[in-house]
Amino acid sequence: MDDAAPQTTPLDAPGRSPRTDQAAQDAREGDGGSGVQHMKWWGWGREGVSFDHRDKPKLQPFVLEKVGVDLDTPGRPALDFDELPVPDSRAPEELLAALRTAAGDGHVHTGAMERVVHTYGKSLRDLLRLRAGDLPRTPDVVVYPGDEDAVRAVVDAVADAGAVLIPFGGGSSISGSLHPRADEQRPVVSLDLGRMNRVLEVDEHSRLARVQAGVLGPDLEDQLGARGWTMGHVPDSFTHSTLGGWIATRSSGAQSDKYGDIADLTRALRVVQPGRVVATRPVPSEATGPSVRDMLIGSEGRLGVITEAWVQVHRLPENRQILGYFYPSFEAGLAAMRDIAASDASTVLTRVSDANETAFSFATGKRSRGVSHLVSSGLKTVLKRRGWDLDAICLSFVGFEGGADAVKANQAVVKKIVKAHGGIVVGKGPGTLYDQKKFDTPYIRDYILDRGALADVSDTAASWSTLLPLYRHVREQADRAFARVGVQGWIMCHLSHSYHGGACLYFTFAFQQVSETPLVEYDVVKGAIQQAFVDAGGTLSHHHAVGTEHAQWLAEDISPAGRAMLGELFAAVDPQGQMNPGAIVD
Amino acid sequence: MDDAAPQTTPLDAPGRSPRTDQAAQDAREGDGGSGVQHMKWWGWGREGVSFDHRDKPKLQPFVLEKVGVDLDTPGRPALDFDELPVPDSRAPEELLAALRTAAGDGHVHTGAMERVVHTYGKSLRDLLRLRAGDLPRTPDVVVYPGDEDAVRAVVDAVADAGAVLIPFGGGSSISGSLHPRADEQRPVVSLDLGRMNRVLEVDEHSRLARVQAGVLGPDLEDQLGARGWTMGHVPDSFTHSTLGGWIATRSSGAQSDKYGDIADLTRALRVVQPGRVVATRPVPSEATGPSVRDMLIGSEGRLGVITEAWVQVHRLPENRQILGYFYPSFEAGLAAMRDIAASDASTVLTRVSDANETAFSFATGKRSRGVSHLVSSGLKTVLKRRGWDLDAICLSFVGFEGGADAVKANQAVVKKIVKAHGGIVVGKGPGTLYDQKKFDTPYIRDYILDRGALADVSDTAASWSTLLPLYRHVREQADRAFARVGVQGWIMCHLSHSYHGGACLYFTFAFQQVSETPLVEYDVVKGAIQQAFVDAGGTLSHHHAVGTEHAQWLAEDISPAGRAMLGELFAAVDPQGQMNPGAIVD
Structure with missing residues (x-):
């Protein structure tokens, strides 16, 4: 990523289209291009779209204080694809011929860029591996079938050839579901569904x-x-x-x-x-x-x-509104979410950030706007008078959709619950902003990675009574892990996805890169957080999946017998282990 | 069943307890009794609780007209258990000893009554088989473990002995999930969970x-x-x-x-x-x-x-109300249910009966009350003036729970939708009655069976756009089946269980017994209805399960490959086929 590159489009440029960089990608493709667009081979989003901190004056000091990384230092130079040690394709000609028959001549690709794009997802581990040139195995061929008949022909060709098939969607996996096993001896086919998009x-x-x-x-x-x-x-x-x-x-x-x-x-x-x-x-x-x-x-x-x-x-809903709320503590916010879930109110989304994530939200505010101005006003005085610790404020969003009467009634029910837990209504501003910015976080991850900070996410779900002890346990274990590897670390969390019996907790963590082998430190921190999930009664992932990244906690989560059942199912349906072997159960 | 028996308790007797007949059952038990109570071995409910039509003056003429059976003829004499050809237990002593060790001495039973009670569920097929003395195979032993450790020991003992295990809950299955295969050569153990009830x-x-x-x-x-x-x-x-x-x-x-x-x-x-x-x-x-x-x-x-x-x-909800509604046609009722499911209203239950089922509801009214009086009053005149065909009226219930405000708001939304589809609000009376009588239907089934009418149910679910064509197809196919076997038949239906994308249709059918081999006719009628479900795009069962009764339609429902996957899963987890073999996939 090059901050000075003139063609870089900021994330919030009006009319930004994720589809403008096809020509560039095709040109790099080498073997003609698939007509299907992919994310940057080295990071999140399309080439040419990136995050920039310079219009967010509070972010640099915030990151410097919390993680010890100075965003004002220039980012590392963009990786050079040509220096990547991409292994040659091992696809036998017979398999390639069968795939061309199956999907059509122009839809079978063995070029290096195609194969690298289809090797990893977008987890921090994936990005670190790419940056380290760690590419022990790529798919040998990428095939783009255009309809289900073509998929059937591809799958049969792969089965007949004794090869391995890995389906590929958008490539956004952060659970390691996409890469071939390093020691895979059979030909590996990546099946990209990108042409089947109607x-x-x-x-x-x-x-x-x-x-x-x-x-x-x-x-x-x-x-x-x-x-x-x-x-x-x-x-x-x-x-x-x-x-x-x-x-x-x-x-x-x-x-x-x-x-x-x-x-x-x-x-x-x-x-x-x-x-x-x-x-x-x-x-x-x-x-x-x-x-x-x-x-x-x-x-x-x-x-x-x-x-x-x-x-x-x-x-499409008649009305849609996301309201912001403040709570004096995360405990109060969680308790309110729990009561909302059992109330007569229908909500579209419920979300509450802990104090750390709230502080981060304030720090990402633009010069001209953002949620942080909300506590720069007279509100500060009011909250202080109420006895709030301003550093402990927790920002929450609740979304409403439907007819005007229903939205009004639901907001009234929620307001009552919020008040009962000591919270206050902040209004529509932060919610609108949340709605606009909700997909931007992975760009920030890439941006700070370029500047020496490792960041990633881990999500879990647990029953309402488990959430708070789990949250505390994760915080504690993360801090211990940071200390163990000797880094300045940061962890923040929000609750999202409320259910009758519990909710999802979503953690984001970051720490300074202190060695040339950052995966060693990453494993300690990420491992500590995941272990804390299962130790405290949560699941290994609410919605990020198992893949290879979380597979080691599966038996603790769904019991050894549950894991064994999954293995038995996979082996029964796919006795030769040709379909994405290694994912979920190795 | 003996109408004249002085100890018979009518279904709606105040304070009726389902637990009063233990002594009688224990006495019949023969081998000491398990402490767990079961339904009548020959029908629904506890011994001594039964239906009676004599205070429902409209029912006898209704059934006579629709099915050609006169309820005023005396019921057949109760079956005599001692005349049943109960095969001997084949449980080897070694297995019995292992089971006694596993579950405790007093919790392993091989008496004839225990084994017959655990042979069948309560489908019409099950009852007809019992009445015909068709008992080719019973479990060889019934075991009542008291906790999970005992269950583990029982399961392991069965596995070690090369025997077969069939779990037993309440015995209410109507899908044939409980009986051993007629040609089962291995010892069969019925595992009754009845002691584990906390x-x-x-x-x-x-x-x-x-x-x-x-x-x-x-x-x-x-x-x-x-x-x-x-x-x-x-x-x-x-x-x-x-x-x-x-x-x-x-x-x-x-x-x-x-x-x-x-x-x-x-x-x-x-x-x-x-x-x-x-x-x-x-x-x-x-x-x-x-x-x-x-x-x-x-x-x-x-x-x-x-x-x-x-x-x-x-x-427990603050408020609960079930309101009754009338629609001029089933089509109008279905359309209203569909709109309610997508509206801002939260409902507890949504149900609408077709004209046939509505007529049946009217016919089961007691002398003093019931829904039928609703159309005996001035309402009749009003509806006629609106152009309603009184024979086409469809009765509907919608249930509401929650705070007073929410219940009121939800009722208002529903009322508007009902009116938009030409329906009217009838009030609380029918809903209260529905709530009281909703579990009584199987007793009626037994009662009319004793008097020469075969009745059973089949349920399906389908998308909203499929429901009406499916309904018409089922009606047509059922009528053809009645004609094919030369019986006077009746079929009625209600929608229950609304979802975003569709609903359940629940059919009840009845016809005169015309031969000494009623299962032949039953297979034709039941089979025609089930086939109509899958032919029209519905599922083979919304909530009655597959068992052996519906297994022949599984491949058509979830595709041959889907059925194959289930078979592969079962074979992988249970390679010797010891766990309820024959159910779902044979």
Whole structure:
């Protein structure tokens, strides 16, 4: 990344299109280009779109104080792709020929850029590996089938060749679900669904849409929106993740309180396995034995290739409002979220940040606006008079959609609960800002990584009574881990995705890079946080999936017998281990 | 059943307890009694509780007209248990000894009554088989473990002995999930969870309860209610089905609109398999690969024995109201339910009967009360003036719970939708009656069976746009089937369980017994209805499960590859086919 590059588009430039850099990518492609666009091979988002801290005056001092990294130092020079030690493709000509027959001549690629783009997701580990030139194994070939028949032919060709198949959606995985095993001796085929990106059908009476799995979030919402519908699924990766990826990883979007997790809103699936297609019906509920649909959701490629799904869609809401609230403590905020979840109020999203994340939000405010000005005004005096510790303020958002009466009634119920927990209503400003900026965090991660700070995220879910002790345990274990590796570290958290019996806690952590082997330190910190999740009764991930990154905690989470069952299922459906081997259960 | 028996308690006697007949059952038991109570070996409910039509003056002429059966003819004499050709137990002494060690001496039973009670569920097929003395195979022994350790020991003993294990909850299955295969050569053990019936823990902060799987519905609600909580799960079988049975069959209760299906409200499970226990955590949502919890829900004993679960519980509602509505047609009612599901209104239950079922409801009214008087009054004139066909009236119920404001607001939203579809509000009377009588239907089934009419139910679910064509197709196919077997038949339907994208349709059918081999006619009629479900795009069952009864439609429903996957899962977890073999996938 080069701050001085004239073609760099800031994140919030008006009219910024994620699709403007195709020519550049095609040019680098080497073998003609697939017509499918990808993120930067070395980081988040499209080439030419990046974060910049210079109009956010509070961020530099904040990061310097908390992580010991000075954002004003120039970023490291952009990586040079040509210096990457990309291993040669090992795809035998016979397999390539079969794939060309299956997907069409122009849709089978073995160029170095294509293979590198399809090697990793976007976890910090993935980025650090790329920066270290750690590429022991890439896919040998990338294939872009254009329809389900082509997918079937590709899957059969891979099966017949004794090769390995790894499905690829948007490439936004942060759980290590995409890379081939380092010691994989068989040819590895990356199957990119990017050409299969259409809404095939909207059953308006049933409020269901049949959609191809390779569609990216914005494209999907554009196609649905043109007909007056929305899926309402907005994970943080939304701009660069696909429907198929969401389903394969059991994704959850910020608006899950209303629209449901992907597991709720996916009503039917088509999944290609060697020699067959599993196809379920778009029924709202069923008693047909263990749900095959639920078995395929979260399967991360281990059970085949998701080609399309029936998903729930909703009419674009009449009204939408995200209100901001402040709480005097995270405890108070959690308690309020819990009460809201059981109240008569219907909400679209519920979110509360701890004091650290609130401070970070204040620090990312622009010169001219942002949430921080809210506490620069007379409010400060009011809160102090109430006895609030201003450093402990916790920012919260609650979203409402629906008819005017319902929105008003729901806001009134929520307001009462907020007040009962000592909170106050801040108004619409911060919510609007949140709505605009919610997809920007990974750009910041890349930006500070270029300047010597390692940052990543870990998410969990737990019952309401487990959340607070879990939160404290994670904080404590992270601090110990920072001390163990001798770094200045920072950890912050928010609750999002409320359910009847619990919620998701989402942690972001960062620390100074202190050695030339940052993965050693990363493993200590990330490992401590994940271990704290399962030790405290949470799950290893609420919506980031298992992959290889979290696989070591699976037995502690779902019990050794539960993990064994998954292994038995995978082995039964895929006895030769040809479908994304190593993910979930190695 | 003997109408003249002085000890017969009518269904609606005040203070009727389902637990008063233990002494009688123990006396018949022969081998000491298990301490666990069961339904009549030959029909629904406890011995001594039965339906009677004589205070419902409209029912006899109704049934005579629709099915050609005269309820005033005396019922056939009660079956004599001693005349049943009960095969001897084949349990080897070594296995019995191991089971006694596992579960305790007094909890292993081989008496004829115990074995017959555990042979069948309560489908019409089951009852007809018993009446025909068709008992080719019973379990060889019934064992009642008292805790999970005992279950583990039993499961291991069965596995070691090369025997077969069939878990037994309340015995209310109507999908044939309970009987051993007729040609089963291995010893068959029925594992009755009836002693494991306690609420172990209520996590009030998380609104979750940990409950043993063998608890019956009323007992569970009593234990929860004593602490101010409810699970809100009320399937039609509620009085005689267990938590473990609900989970094993993917049950759904009448109040699923608010409380969710059992698959939603079950947050964690413990399941005993040979040599291991699968134990998941009570988290609200997770991305841990294919959900092992979802895999166990609906597994009908094929994946082991469910011993306990964490389930969502709710505070007893402040207010509860079920309002009645009339629609001029089923089409109008379905359209209204669809709009309610997408509206801002929160409902507890939504239900609308077709004209046939509405007429049946009117016919079951008591002399003094019931819904039928509603159309005997001035209302009739009003509706006629509006142009309604009084024979086409469709009765609907919508339930509301919550704070007074929310209930009022939700009722207002629903009222507007009802009016938009030409419906009218009838008031609280019918809803209260529905709430009181909702568990009585199976008693009526037994009563009319004794008098020569065969009745049964089939349920499906489909998307909103599929429901009406499916409904018409089922009606047509049922009428053809009645004609084919030369009987006077009746079929009626209601919608219940609304979801965003569709709903459940629940059919009840009845016809005159015309031969000494009623199962031949039954197969034609039941088969035609089930085939119509899958042909029209519905699922083979919304909440009655697959068992053996619906297994032949599984491949058409979830695709041949989906069925194959289930078979592969079962074979992988249970390679010798010792856990309820034959259910779901044979």
